[in-house]
Amino acid sequence: MLFISLVIFLVIKLSPSDPTAGLPLTIPPDVREKIRESLGFNDPFHIQFLLWLKQLVYTEPKFWMNKLWGTDFEVGQRMISYATRSPVMDLVVQRIPQTLWVVGISYIVGILIAVPLGIISAYKQYSIFDQIGTFISMIGFSVPTFFTGVLMILLFSVTLGWFPSIYDTTHEITDWNSFLFQVKQSIMPIMVLGLFNAAQISRYMRASMLENLTQDYVRTARAKGVKERSVVLVHVLRNSMIPVVTVIALNLPSVFGGALITEQVFQVNGLGQLLILAIQGGDVPVVQTVTVIFAVLIVLFSLIADVLYGMLDPRIRYD
Amino acid sequence: MVSSTLRQLSEDEKSQAGQAHGADNVLEVRDLQTVFETQDGTVHAVNNVSFALKPGELLGVVGESGSGKSVSMMSLLKLLPMPPAKILNGEVLFDGRDLLQASEDELRSLRGGDIGFIFQDPMTSLNPVFTVGFQLMEPLRIHMGMNKKQARARAVELLELVGIPSASDRLKDFPHQFSGGMRQRVMIAIALACDPKVLIADEPTTALDVTVQAQIIELVKDLREKLGMAIVWITHDLGVVAGIADRVAVMYGGQIVEYADVDKLYDDPRHPYTRALLKTLPADEGLRMERLVSIPGQAPNLKGPLVACPFAPRCEEAHERCWSANPPLFEVQAGQKSACWLESEDTAGAA
Ligand SMILES: Nc1ncnc2c1ncn2[C@@H]1O[C@H](COP(=O)(O)OP(=O)(O)OP(=O)(O)O)[C@@H](O)[C@H]1O
Ligand SMILES: [Mg+2]
Numbered sequence: 001m002l003f004i005s006l007v008i009f010l011v012i013k014l015s016p017s018d019p020t021a022g023l024p025l026t027i028p029p030d031v032r033e034k035i036r037e038s039l040g041f042n043d044p045f046h047i048q049f050l051l052w053l054k055q056l057v058y059t060e061p062k063f064w065m066n067k068l069w070g071t072d073f074e075v076g077q078r079m080i081s082y083a084t085r086s087p088v089m090d091l092v093v094q095r096i097p098q099t100l101w102v103v104g105i106s107y108i109v110g111i112l113i114a115v116p117l118g119i120i121s122a123y124k125q126y127s128i129f130d131q132i133g134t135f136i137s138m139i140g141f142s143v144p145t146f147f148t149g150v151l152m153i154l155l156f157s158v159t160l161g162w163f164p165s166i167y168d169t170t171h172e173i174t175d176w177n178s179f180l181f182q183v184k185q186s187i188m189p190i191m192v193l194g195l196f197n198a199a200q201i202s203r204y205m206r207a208s209m210l211e212n213l214t215q216d217y218v219r220t221a222r223a224k225g226v227k228e229r230s231v232v233l234v235h236v237l238r239n240s241m242i243p244v245v246t247v248i249a250l251n252l253p254s255v256f257g258g259a260l261i262t263e264q265v266f267q268v269n270g271l272g273q274l275l276i277l278a279i280q281g282g283d284v285p286v287v288q289t290v291t292v293i294f295a296v297l298i299v300l301f302s303l304i305a306d307v308l309y310g311m312l313d314p315r316i317r318y319d
Numbered sequence: 320m321v322s323s324t325l326r327q328l329s330e331d332e333k334s335q336a337g338q339a340h341g342a343d344n345v346l347e348v349r350d351l352q353t354v355f356e357t358q359d360g361t362v363h364a365v366n367n368v369s370f371a372l373k374p375g376e377l378l379g380v381v382g383e384s385g386s387g388k389s390v391s392m393m394s395l396l397k398l399l400p401m402p403p404a405k406i407l408n409g410e411v412l413f414d415g416r417d418l419l420q421a422s423e424d425e426l427r428s429l430r431g432g433d434i435g436f437i438f439q440d441p442m443t444s445l446n447p448v449f450t451v452g453f454q455l456m457e458p459l460r461i462h463m464g465m466n467k468k469q470a471r472a473r474a475v476e477l478l479e480l481v482g483i484p485s486a487s488d489r490l491k492d493f494p495h496q497f498s499g500g501m502r503q504r505v506m507i508a509i510a511l512a513c514d515p516k517v518l519i520a521d522e523p524t525t526a527l528d529v530t531v532q533a534q535i536i537e538l539v540k541d542l543r544e545k546l547g548m549a550i551v552w553i554t555h556d557l558g559v560v561a562g563i564a565d566r567v568a569v570m571y572g573g574q575i576v577e578y579a580d581v582d583k584l585y586d587d588p589r590h591p592y593t594r595a596l597l598k599t600l601p602a603d604e605g606l607r608m609e610r611l612v613s614i615p616g617q618a619p620n621l622k623g624p625l626v627a628c629p630f631a632p633r634c635e636e637a638h639e640r641c642w643s644a645n646p647p648l649f650e651v652q653a654g655q656k657s658a659c660w661l662e663s664e665d666t667a668g669a670a
Contacts, residue, residue, distance in 0.1 A: 216443040219398055223438070224431035224458040224509060228423070238448050314448055314493040 005292045009049050009284070052288055055079040060089050081278075081286050088285045091274060092293065098167075099270030103259045106190040110197025111248060117198065118205020118244075122213060123232055133202065140199025145258050149192045149265035156188060163188050167268040189266045193258055197251075204247045208240040215239070242312045249305035253298040344412070345549045346395075346517050347371040351409035353387075353394045356402060360622040364390040366574040368409075370566075372517065374547040377539075379560035379581070381553075381596065382570030385618050388553045389439060391570070392519045396430050413517070432462035435510035439521040439553075441503035445494040451505050452490030455512065462513045477508040482534055500527045507535065511542065518542075519551045524559070536563055557596065561585055566654075569593045572619040572629030578648065579655035589657035591634045628660070636661060 055078065062073040078087040117137075121130040140148075157165035164185050173179045212218070213236055221235045222228075260272030267273070271290055278286035310316050353365035365387045372378055380388050393399045395411045395418060411418040413434065418426060430436070438444040446454060455477060456470040465473065471490065478486035481504040494502055507523055520539075524532040540563060542548050554560060560567055560581070567584045569577040569592065577590040588594045616633030628634070631641040640660045649662040 214400070216438065216440055217446040219393075220438060220444045220454075220506075220509070221446065221457075222430065223396065223398055223436040224454075225427050225429070225461050226431075226457060227427065235446050235449075239446070242448070312448070315495045 004295045005053070005288060006049065008291050009052070009288055048284075052079065052285060055285075056289065056292070063087075063089070079285050079289065081283055088289050091286065092271065092289060095269060095271045095274045098268050099256070099259055099263070099272060101186065102189050102193065102262065102268055102270060103255055105186070106193035106259075107197055107252065107255055109190060109194035110201055113194065113198035114201035115205055115244075117202040119209055119232065119237065119240075121202070121206045122209030125210060130206075133206075137199035137202050140195050141203070144261070145192050145196050146261050146265050148195070149189070149262055152188050152192060153265070165266070167266045189262050189268055192265075193255065193262050196258060197255060200251065201244065201248060204244050205240065208243050209236060212236045212239045238312075242309065245308050245312060246305045249301050249308055252301045253294060256294055256297065343373065344371040345374050345414065346551075347410075347412040348391075348395065349410045349412070351391060351394055351411065352407045353390055353399070354405050354407055356405060363621045363624055364404075364573050365394060366572070366625055368570075368573075368575055370568055370575065370578065372549040372551065374516070374549050375543050376565045377543060377550040377552055377563055379552050379554065379564030379567040380570060381555065381557060381560055381567060383555075383618065386570040387573035387621075388570055389521050390573075392436075392521060392551060392553065395519070396434060396436065397426060398430075398436070428462070431458040431509075431515075432513045433516045435513070435515035435518045437506050437510045437518070437520040437523045439525075441499055441506050444506055445502055447494055450491050450493055451497065452492075454494075455490070455505065455509055458509060458512045473512070474508075477512055478505070480511070480538065481505070481508045482531065482538075483508075500531060503527055504531075504535070514546055515548060517549045517551070519553075521553045522555065523552070525555070532559075539563070569596065572625060573621055574625070574629070574658065575648065576630065576658045577656065579651075579657075583652070583655045587655075589651050589655065589662060590630075590659050591636050591661075592630045593657075595633075628658075 059078055063078055065071045066073055079089060080086070081088050081091060117133055121133045124130055153165045156162045162184075165188075167185050167189060171178065171182060171185070173182050213232075215236075218231060218236060221231045226235070256272070259270065260275065262268070263270045263272040264276060271293070274286065275290045277283075278290065348371070349369045351365055351368040352363075355362040355364055368387075368391050370378060380392075382388055390399065390404070394404075394406050394409075397406070397419075406419060409419060413429065416425070418429070421429075445451070452471070452474055455474045456465075456467070459465045459470040459473050460467075463470075463473075474490055475487045478489060483489060483501060483504055489497075494505070497505065503523065503525075504527075507520075510518060510520070518539075524535055527535065536559065539550060539552075543550060552560070552564065564581045566578070566580050568575045569584075569590065571592050577584065577588065577593045579589075584593065585597070588597055619629035619632070625645040627643065628637070628641040628645055631637040634641065638660070644660075646658045646660045646663070648656040648658045650656050651662055
């Protein structure tokens with residue numbers, strides 16, 4: 001983890017970007033220099049890195065503890081974004097709900113579409129349903145989200161005018177109508193991401209079901225007089241879910257990657273957009289922090305995947 | 320409606336069968352023919368197989384690997400993957416009903432209920448993610464309408480019956496926590512769960528050591544007498560068959576080549592393949608053979624209908640006729656049939 005953040009740090013530092021480049025040209029060079037100094041931009045690399053690290057694991061937790069539980073820790077200089085001059089963590093916390101909303105719901109939508117699709121496709125292998133399903137998921141799989149996103153905007157916003165093309169993040173849910181609006185404006189980004197997820201997961205689901213349907217224990221279940229429905233939805237599904245659940249957990253971080261692009265297309269100001277703007281503006285602390293958050297997520301979800309695997313498969317037990 | 324016409328049909332069958340065997344058959348199979356339609360051709364796995372079982376009878380089925388023993392028996396309850404498998408022809412009469420014409424629901428109510436099935440491979444035949452208890456209680460709850468508690472009690476009873484120690488503790492264990500022999504016994508317990516009228520046992524004792532095997536055989540003998548269970552016992556072990564079977568079907572190339580009462584078969588084997596099989600029996604009787612492969616030559620190619628005797632290439636007594644036509648089963652004497660052209664002269668006609 002430390003290593004990842006160090007590498008990211010060096011990569012960003014090596015690129016010739018200047019946090020003051022975005023400031024108005026009228027600011028004289030010596031003021032510019034002062035600003036750089038105050039941001040700690042002129043310190044040696046390792047000092048900057050260690051400072052950032054200290055802020056991330058020491059200063060920030062104290063600040064949030066104070067805020068959440070009313071504790072009274074001494075809080076030093078918080079991590080400051082070069083571009084906006086506000087604490088990085090405040091930015092992140094502001095952006096997280098939008099991203100979670102879009103990513104989370106699209107993932108759930110994806111799973112809800114993918115699992116039944118995979119089951120039916122496998123059970124009725126080579127049927128029309130399976131072939132259409134395969135075709136659509138091939139498309140979902142291979143066409144990038146920015147393309148489907150733009151396509152959807154063209155179709156549903158520009159041509160049909162059903163949904164807004166731009167996600168209004170300042171929108172607040174106060175009553176039923178504003179909730180409906182929230183749903184309406186989320187539909188497209190969620191569908192774009194959701195379909196992408198569904199395409200992937202349904203392939204895994206189908207493959208896993210197919211493999212299990214030919215196993216000997218399926219014949220045993222049938223020979224016991226178990227209803228076909230239970231044979232498929234209890235005996236086979238339970239076995240097929242083991243690898244699929246793992247894939248679902250492992251894939252989640254990469255969905256954040258997909259969200260990055262989708263957020264850009266629909267102008268959702270979530271974490272992804274924050275990251276992209278920060279990269280463009282050379283805002284090192286923000287880039288650092290957001291990427292480390294992504295890295296933490298990846299590690300976290302692979303752990304979750306392992307735990308789930310152990311829970312679902314009785315043959316694997318961590319004693 | 321349907322069942323009454325089926326029953327009607329069965330009366331005729333029964334009277335016919337009655338002439339041959341003198342009692343009602345619980346299971347009668349006629350001219351069963353099953354093929355696999357694969358990418359490189361049609362595999363004729365089962366060719367015109369017929370046999371009959373009365374309550375309490377035990378039919379031993381022997382034959383080398385690939386001779387179609389498992390496929391024949393799985394065809395009875397349509398337990399084969401279809402496609403690729405396809406039952407082209409035949410009748411499977413159980414209690415007068417033709418199972419090949421029965422609806423999926425009717426079949427399901429028989430599977431695991433009146434007809435129990437023990438599969439060949441105990442290592443893969445149990446579902447790895449459910450407890451043995453769950454898998455054993457499933458048929459009880461489906462067919463006997465038991466609640467959880469009753470099913471549990473019966474499950475413990477069954478595990479004890481097949482000789483699994485501390486049965487009530489083991490119900491919550493998963494299959495991987497059992498040895499191969501133990502799993503085999505669990506499979507047997509599942510098949511016996513609902514006191515079936517017919518038990519089809521596909522090499523039920525191969526994974527067991529000799530003493531356990533003897534126990535299981537005793538158990539089966541016992542159940543036969545008590546419940547009048549009819550049994551089809553597939554095995555490679557001619558020694559076992561001699562000890563428990565009433566009748567034996569010797570299979571080769573997907574067909575029954577000799578079908579005889581057990582003493583007649585051992586005293587006077589008529590088909591050259593049966594004779595070859597018996598020759599491979601170790602002199603020290605009771606010794607187990609792993610596979611019946613010690614006969615020289617190759618197993619027949621089943622890609623295509625049989626136009627010659629499938630055993631001819633390996634037969635010492637093969638003559639011209641064996642290469643030009645596949646012999647039907649000839650009745651050699653009462654209670655013994657053999658599918659060999661050598662029998663055609665001294666018997667009046669084809670059976
Ligand atoms: N799914 C399948 N597709 C194609 N052919 C098959 C399939 N299953 C079985 N067969 C063929 O059917 C024939 C009979 O197989 P079966 O399993 O009945 O043999 P068996 O007598 O039970 O052998 P064993 O003693 O090894 O169990 C074999 O030639 C086999 O190749
Ligand atoms: Mg077999």
